[in-house]
Amino acid sequence: MGELAKEILPVNIEDELKQSYLDYAMSVIVGRALPDARDGLKPVHRRVLYAMSELGNDWNKPYKKSARVVGDVIGKYHPHGDIAVYDTIVRMAQDFSLRYLLVDGQGNFGSVDGDNAAAMRYTEVRMTKLAHELLADLEKETVDWVPNYDGTEQIPAVMPTKVPNLLVNGSSGIAVGMATNIPPHNLTEVIDGCLALMDNAELTVDDLMQYIPGPDFPTAGIINGRAGIIEAYRTGRGRIYIRARVEVEDIDKVGGRQQLVVTELPYQLNKARLIEKIAELVKEKKIEGITELRDESDKDGMRVVIELRRGEVPDVVLNNLYAQTQMQSVFGINVVALVDGQPKIMNLKDMLEVFIRHRREVVTRRTVYELRKARERGHILEGQAVALSNIDPVIELIKASPTPAEAKERLIATAWESSAVEAMVERAGADSCRPEGLDAQYGLRDGKYYLSPEQAQAILELRLHRLTGLEHEKLLAEYQEILNLIGELIRILTNPERLMEVIREELEKVKAEFGDARRTEIVASRLDLTIADLITEEERVVTISHGGYAKSQPLAAYEAQRRGGKGKSATGVKDEDYVEHLLVANSHATLLLFSSKGKVYWLRTFEIPEASRAARGRPLVNLLPLDEGERITAMLQIDLEALQQSAGADEDLDDEGVVIEGEASEVVEAEEVEEVEGETPELVAEPTGAFIFMATAFGTVKKTPLVQFSRPRSAGLIALKLEEGDTLIAAAITDGAKEVMLFSDAGKVLRFAESKVRTMGRTARGVRGMRLGKDQQLISMLIPESGAQILTASERGFGKRTGLGKFPRRGRGGQGVIAMVTSERNGKLVGAIQVQDGEEIMLISDQGTLVRTRVDEVSSSGRNTQGVTLIKLAKDETLVGLERVQEPTAVEEDELVEGEEGAEVAESVEAPVADAEEGSEE
Known part of the structure; x- marks a missing residue:
């Protein structure tokens, strides 16, 4: 205790509070609430997907219990509450929350009415096919890795995604002193915008809006007006108005009764609460003209029916619903994401540029990795080809060696005939298959071939069936394919245009496989200005x-x-x-x-x-x-x-x-003008x-x-x-x-x-x-x-x-x-x-x-x-x-309606009282 007491140092509590709060705030901003601009994921989403990948919880394999996934996530990567992690998984499986699902759920995962998902012990999950595109090439050293919370595991710092997920699925979160709220978008449109920006880096935000006209919500709806979209895309902040889609149907064509049918709701709106709110407004007589309200939604889609009283104008009732309920709601766009570990407000072009830059880095790192592996494999095949062309001397050497180690040393020390591979090596380049760091004494030199230790080991492990003539031909064919692959990989690394072509091809493949039609309609002008047309x-x-x-x-x-x-x-x-x-x-x-x-x-x-x-x-x-x-x-x-x-x-x-x-003397008097009956005198006009x-x-x-x-x-x-x-x-x-x-x-x-x-x-x-x-x-x-x-x-x-x-x-x-x-x-x-x-x-x-x-x-x-x-x-x-x-x-005269007792035609009666003061002002 005495030694421990000596370690206690007094500090200024003000300084400690400042530093501790700053550490907490940065931890929340960077590690909890804000998404990375590159993959559009927060740490918890990234860890969930990685854990599912490590579990082999793929889209084409059986479902696994949600509790199993939650356990792996909180045990290995995310030491937080299990409910928080499960809620994250649930949201990624809800088709009314995410525009493109990342988790394929089986069981009760909640509803648009606000119903909770079943407990994690009941539901089952697996990754969707699209989620695999976020993790594609993760094993090829495409991204940096960081240790987990206790240093026992390695987790990716960012996903090497092929999908522009920040825009496609959006994100929302509240950090310390800042928040983010990014709406989802249509995958086809976003990829079209990326391709256009890759073709012309000088495109402005307004140019990009020709490809990405606005958000596309999973619950569809109608975006009322483009002003908020334009502001958000230009500055990173804006407000858009989302309306429910409502159709007017006739109940009784003879009697003229009509009903409003709601088929789509604004994003993140609770349908059950909306119906309760409408019923409350009708009960309080704040909205009149509604006689019945019922929810006819089923597995085939949403259908909320609002019956109107006979003679009501549907658009007037609808305007009241828009004004007094969440059938018209405001989505405040606030695009804040992490760029190089720092929070940044981003416009539309910024988000696309960050994704394209990320893809360029990922493809470059993947190509470097594939080139290294191709050279290593080509190097082995080169040695095996030399051995097969010198099969008899090689077999004799191995048979004469007392131990494998001595056989390996003899293989390395011998200069071998290289005619079988010399032509291909010279055509592809002498260094095409040379791994980086390989000693210069190995390889083709002075018309002879000197095996490296790796090649010698591979020859010793060569199976006997590879000695057949057919296998010999296959080996040479594979070697030729490796040489071609190495040439293509080198072109990708040395030619920026070829690198962008690869990125383009992959984006177009994603678009072809996962792209779909827009759900949310965008109305250029405010709808309330066009109701008169109806x-x-x-x-x-x-x-x-x-x-x-x-x-x-x-x-x-x-x-x-x-x-x-x-x-x-x-x-x-x-x-x-x-x-x-x-x-x-x-x-x-x-x-x-x-x-x-x-x-x-x-x-x-x-x-x-x-x-x-x-x-x-x-x-x-x-x-x-x-x-x-x-x-x-x-x-x-x-x-x-x-x-x-x-x-x-x-x-x-x-x-x-x-x-x-107030005083009579202030009254402006006008000269009396003599007039002819039925005529109006000319007046001196003021400015028009x-x-x-x-x-x-x-x-x-x-x-x-x-x-x-x-x-x-x-x-x-x-x-x-x-x-x-x-x-x-x-x-x-x-x-x-x-x-x-x-x-x-x-x-x-x-x-x-x-x-x-x-x-x-x-x-x-x-x-x-x-x-x-x-x-x-x-x-x-x-x-x-x-x-x-x-x-x-x-x-x-x-x-x-x-x-x-x-x-x-x-x-x-x-x-x-x-x-x-x-x-x-x-x-x-x-x-x-x-x-x-x-x-x-x-x-x-x-x-x-x-x-x-x-x-x-x-x-x-x-x-x-x-x-x-x-x-x-x-x-x-x-x-x-x-x-x-x-x-x-x-x-017509004969159509005029007589009064019940006829018309009393009285003569004008002169009043007995004279107009004594008619000529005076007072």
């Missing part, structure tokens, strides 16, 4: 209810009715819900949806599910990320693709807030461009460039900042040179030039548009068109048309003039739209009643009137909105 282009009626339910219906589902008709129910109403917004839009259009909180969202028309008239529709919270209490207050139709093209690379303006003008013009319930307006809404955000964007209690009530697209008309619920209208409102950023608060009285609010905003008429409607179902020229232009910020009398009979003003002769309108009540009628059937009258009956309402029913149908379908 949707029928048609005009659709999009409705949003007060309770936040959205749906769409074909415009053709509504036939035109006479004014005063009872109409058809446009939507089912429950708990006093009613339709609040209606828009006729193209099914391929993009909708800008402005919310009460001043935010804007993007939605494609076809993403709003179709529903019957009686159905409530889909909750908006399932379509948009709305906050609690947030509701949609305006919808606009835009061509997003065209807008993005015109927007350019960076069109965002400054989003600084603008304070609302498209704008979004918005108005709030408190009378605030704002103009923002449309390009600021060309970049959809999944969480929405701020359209304008609002005062507390204020809400956005309308939005329209303008060109900066239009006029604006604001309508209040008090029946007032204010018309002014859009140019009076300066351009502002998205988050600005805006300026005053119309001065409102106490408890008054804006209910409508219009951008008047030339020749249009204004159709106003009150909450009791009365309305009228008034020529645009009847509304004088005023300055921004005033109270406006009377647009429609809001008497006790009429109630408050609820809507104002502009219409043209021949068009149609839709009217919506708070109980869901919808009437479609011709504009021509609504009589024209002045501003200061009460109007005529537009829709018959029940006592407790009120009109909540009206919408203009832009392109009505032509309907």
